[in-house]
Amino acid sequence: MRAALEAVLTSLGPSAVAVSGGVDSMTLAVFANRLLGNEHITMMHAVSPAVPPEATERVKDWAKREGWTLRILDAGEFGDSNYLSNPVNRCFFCKSNLYSAIASLSDRQILSGANTDDLGEYRPGLDAARDHGVRHPYLEAGIDKKTVRALARDFGLGGLAELPASPCLSSRVETAIAIDPEMLKAIHGVERLVNERLAPKTVRCRIRRSGLVIEMDPTSLANADGEQRDTLSRSIAGLLPASLSGKPIGFEPYRNGSAFVGVKS
Template identity: 60%
Template sequence: MSAPRARLEPVLRAIGPLAVAVSGGVDSLTLAALAHRVLGAEAALMVHAASPAVPADATARVREEAARGGWSLRVIEAGEFADPAYRANPVNRCFFCKTNLYGAIARVTARPMVSGANLDDLGEYRPGLDAARGHGVRHPYVEAGLDKAAVRALARDLGLGAVADLPAAPCLSSRVETGIRIEPETLAFIHAVERRVGARVAAQGDPRRAVRCRVRAAGIVVELDPASLAGLDAGARTDLAGWIAAQAPATLARGPVRFEPYRTGSAFLVGAEARA
């Protein structure tokens, strides 16, 4: 048994019957897989919220892993798009998103809720953690002292295949600059751009490459990890920029499509400063 698994299993057993909030990323899928193996289908309920902010392929991935592993899965609607505070996209938008999510989970089960937050998340701006605290959500990875690298190692130990190398994938709303209203058509556009650009740079190697389509007041910015950005020549950038401009909803700001280095959380603005 790997060290991450040995540290995490006692935490899950101590919690007992639980509900795992499963987004479709490596953290929550790995937590769900181990919870199912440790507690069994009767005691480990997986809950996934389908939403315009969640890529369809993430929902499909959750369904596939649930079917493969024999999980007990509930797919619900969190209802955040009915919340004006969320749609207004303040700097703490994630608080309203997670408040709606955990409230929706609490309506389908009285079990303790657990999330896939890990130690690395504690060093970032995560207003969703405040919402989790208000709903008594526990973070088993944090309690077991596991960071992102340990989660990926655990995914490999559990035989989850490609799940272990999934790139980081926050919700699509995280790409929209603070203060720009969250609209379903904007999120669909963002997802389409990231799929198109991702396919273009896919041959460059690392499956965990970063591709972000940022919607800003000044226009559209595509952020890429250094290797992907360097591998995209002028012709490719021109072709992609033309396609992106043609696909952009009319409600978005017009201007040249720019390609920049990837920066975590660069859609968050406080005053005139972007969070790095």
């Protein structure tokens, strides 16, 4: 698969990699830059209230290590009412803003880290990518998530290879609940708190009409007894903005994409 990915990348002209800070785009960025050099590869990283600060720090750290040409940009999605209204295809508007912003800064071919596993999920961002002529080297090389992680280990990327999936913070907000920066800041704070207290394999702080739900992998959820949950709930309540104050706090098993509500078309 490494040879197939190399063949795809070498067939492209100068390119701009959209780097989120996750394992997929980070692995692609490292390999592309090592293969082709920073005269041919530019990294583009967007910052916004929906991007966890540690993702940005990770991108900056690896840019320094690897000698990337890196541009930090504001994609502008928080100025888009379509995005802020949080429809079921919110990701389409997010990626549309991202790719438009990158195109305004560079005429290079835009690359994404989408892999073949993404084709089995609801991914409206791929529609935005198609509209903007974005290329997906992993898809073209037939590479799935497991192979991305294997490549990351092969490239010596250490902890990046095992980095848990962490979609943007807006993905935690139930469809049609408006996206608000203070809400996203609270979500990030809650997830950090739960990680510090319980060290779950997976955690998501979901904002629902019914209140807050802390989703964890089944093992971690089972290990959190009633007293721990009560203590944690009180601490979580102290992190919430006025818009969420007094909302009930519950605990459930993690479900991928559970904030999506409605017809996915």
